[in-house]
Amino acid sequence: MRRRGTVLAAAGLLGLAGLTGCSSASSPAASPNPSQGCPVTVADGWVKTADKGMTAAFGTLSNSSSEAVTITAASSPASSSMELHEVVDDNGQMVMQPVPGGFTVPASGSLTMEPGGYHLMLMDVSAPIEAGQDVTFTLTCADGASTEFTAQAKDYTGGEETYKNDGMDSMAPSPSMS
Amino acid sequence: MSRRHLLLGGAAAVGAAALPDTPLAAATVDAAGALGQSKEQCWGPHQAGVATRSQAFATYLGFAIRSGVARADLVRLMKIWTDDIERMTQGTAVLADPVPELADVPARLTVTVGVGPGLFRTPGLSHKEQPSWLRPLPPFSIDALQAHWSGGDLVVQIAADDPVAVSHARQVLVGDAKAFAEVTWTQTGFRRAAGTTAEGATGRNLMGFIDGTVNPTPGTDDFDQVVWINDGPSWLQGGTGMVLRRIRMNLDTWSGIDRASREQIMGRRLSDGSPLTGSLETDAPDLDATTDGGLLTIPEFAHVRVAHARNAAERIYRRPYNYDDGVTGGQPDTGLLFTAFAADIDRQFVPIQRRLDRHDLLNLWTTPIGSSVVAILPGFEPGDWLGRRLLT
Ligand code: HEM
Numbered sequence: 001m002r003r004r005g006t007v008l009a010a011a012g013l014l015g016l017a018g019l020t021g022c023s024s025a026s027s028p029a030a031s032p033n034p035s036q037g038c039p040v041t042v043a044d045g046w047v048k049t050a051d052k053g054m055t056a057a058f059g060t061l062s063n064s065s066s067e068a069v070t071i072t073a074a075s076s077p078a079s080s081s082m083e084l085h086e087v088v089d090d091n092g093q094m095v096m097q098p099v100p101g102g103f104t105v106p107a108s109g110s111l112t113m114e115p116g117g118y119h120l121m122l123m124d125v126s127a128p129i130e131a132g133q134d135v136t137f138t139l140t141c142a143d144g145a146s147t148e149f150t151a152q153a154k155d156y157t158g159g160e161e162t163y164k165n166d167g168m169d170s171m172a173p174s175p176s177m178s
Numbered sequence: 179m180s181r182r183h184l185l186l187g188g189a190a191a192v193g194a195a196a197l198p199d200t201p202l203a204a205a206t207v208d209a210a211g212a213l214g215q216s217k218e219q220c221w222g223p224h225q226a227g228v229a230t231r232s233q234a235f236a237t238y239l240g241f242a243i244r245s246g247v248a249r250a251d252l253v254r255l256m257k258i259w260t261d262d263i264e265r266m267t268q269g270t271a272v273l274a275d276p277v278p279e280l281a282d283v284p285a286r287l288t289v290t291v292g293v294g295p296g297l298f299r300t301p302g303l304s305h306k307e308q309p310s311w312l313r314p315l316p317p318f319s320i321d322a323l324q325a326h327w328s329g330g331d332l333v334v335q336i337a338a339d340d341p342v343a344v345s346h347a348r349q350v351l352v353g354d355a356k357a358f359a360e361v362t363w364t365q366t367g368f369r370r371a372a373g374t375t376a377e378g379a380t381g382r383n384l385m386g387f388i389d390g391t392v393n394p395t396p397g398t399d400d401f402d403q404v405v406w407i408n409d410g411p412s413w414l415q416g417g418t419g420m421v422l423r424r425i426r427m428n429l430d431t432w433s434g435i436d437r438a439s440r441e442q443i444m445g446r447r448l449s450d451g452s453p454l455t456g457s458l459e460t461d462a463p464d465l466d467a468t469t470d471g472g473l474l475t476i477p478e479f480a481h482v483r484v485a486h487a488r489n490a491a492e493r494i495y496r497r498p499y500n501y502d503d504g505v506t507g508g509q510p511d512t513g514l515l516f517t518a519f520a521a522d523i524d525r526q527f528v529p530i531q532r533r534l535d536r537h538d539l540l541n542l543w544t545t546p547i548g549s550s551v552v553a554i555l556p557g558f559e560p561g562d563w564l565g566r567r568l569l570t
Contacts, residue, residue, distance in 0.1 A: 044273060045273075046273035046274050048274075049357075058274075115276070130251075130254060130357070131254055131255075131258060131354070131357045131358075132251075132253070132254025132255055132256075132257045132258040133254060134257075152257070152258065152261060152273055154258065154273055154274040154354065155353070155354065155356060155357060156274055
């Protein structure tokens with residue numbers, strides 16, 4: 001299954017299923033010195049356009065510090081609720097789920113958020129996110145410090161695929177995800 | 179293994195020293211793929227793709243703005259395109275590219291964005307001052323213009339030394355424009371492939387002529403004066419005017435014309451592009467020279483005579499591409515994507531085209547079937563975006 005189709009499908013499905021119960025539990029890992037702020041920066045940020053409902057944002061997180069940093073939460077004016085997600089292979093089925101404990105960016109390393117992998121899930125987009133629009137996001141480190149980045153909204157013209165999971169058979173991606 | 183095979187296969191690895199009688203040019207065979215990794219700067223006071231040494235391949239796109247699209251929407255389009263251009267020309271994948279590998283070989287990719295008169299019908303833009311020349315060319319008797327090769331609210335020139343790079347950029351730019359504009363025409367053109375002739379050598383068009391000899395030289399004051407706009411509406415300062423004419427060549431009837439006649443029709447020799455009055459390509463044609471019989475050496479009807487600037491104002495920068503869209507109904511669909519840049523189309527280009535319309539014998543074998551006039555937006559610096567002064 002192509003990665004791009006997976007995320008489209010999975011994201012749409014979750015939108016229909018309304019999995020609002022999954023929140024990003026935080027179990028802090030190694031924390032940087034809070035007085036120095038969050039040493040994570042985000043490059044190449046982009047967010048998938050959406051009229052409403054759910055969509056996802058991507059980019060590359062880089063950690064300039066010598067200790068691993070965990071991102072425990074994300075927020076954006078574009079969505080009242082956000083979660084940190086990953087797509088995992090569950091017995092051959094690609095399943096999107098919250099990442100327990102958040103995203104850990106290795107010391108002096110990076111973590112890529114991309115379709116089919118880690119991503120920021122916008123759970124409740126109320127006003128349309130249109131192509132070319134700049135959307136700001138704030139990521140919160142385990143120690144409470146935060147970092148901001150801007151993502152460009154892009155139409156994502158990948159193919160649509162249906163996605164099957166327990167109790168969710170024959171559900172197609174919502175149109176807003178195509 | 180033949181010497182020739184060896185040269186093509188591994189000249190760079192073997193090295194010229196191992197082959198003492200190797201022609202010098204063989205040393206430049208691009209075994210490492212350096213051509214593909216060459217990049218053109220996309221930032222600066224002017225957009226790339228005008229003064230840029232002509233790349234081998236080009237695609238031109240005409241767009242119609244979708245109804246309902248307003249000024250603020252165009253801001254978003256230009257921000258996306260700017261980001262796309264910055265990334266692709268520098269060999270980096272655009273945001274959301276599912277196959278980032280397609281951006282790995284920029285091959286001097288440039289993207290040049292122009293706006294046509296129709297853009298100013300966009301709500302929020304009608305009050306913007308336009309240059310008087312930003313309108314379709316006046317009709318000419320030689321014209322057989324087809325709507326589907328003409329006009330464009332936006333026209334984009336994509337050029338690179340590799341056709342995959344051009345195609346990928348086309349796919350990205352059209353995809354990212356989908357919400358705002360639809361493509362009304364696509365024209366693809368080519369010159370000699372990169373590395374097949376000496377860098378900067380004048381190309382040949384499909385009638386066989388060396389084409390592009392008499393032209394301002396990029397990087398000179400002369401070029402800057404002919405091409406770049408530095409007065410008028412502020413949104414266009416640093417930009418230029420572009421005329422794109424799709425000129426079909428009837429190569430079947432042309433093939434019946436003997437070499438001597440062809441050279442008379444052009445006023446230059448097929449062999450090396452030298453004028454009939456000189457011996458080198460770079461020799462200036464002597465339009466007053468006569469033959470022993472008292473006839474003009476470069477005839478009255480010769481293209482170079484008729485096209486030659488009559489005064490300092492009539493100067494343009496030509497940057498043509500050949501096109502070959504195969505054979506349709508038994509006729510070769512072949513010709514020239516005649517591309518000319520000038521700061522003022524009415525003042526610099528139109529008088530030349532008027533003269534050619536009346537006196538150029540070449541017209542018997544060439545027919546303009548498409549025509550667009552656009553204003554090429556000024557360049558942009560890192561952090562800025564294309565067309566900001568027009569759209570804000
Ligand atoms: C299929 C159509 C055309 C062909 C095959 C063609 C070909 C050529 C060739 C071979 C030359 C001589 C070499 C050189 O200086 O580049 C030339 C010169 C030139 N052409 Fe064209 N051309 C075409 C159309 C046009 C058009 C539409 C214009 C402008 C309206 C134009 C303007 C000029 C100018 C200004 C020169 C230089 C004249 C001089 O000062 O010597 N050409 N063209």
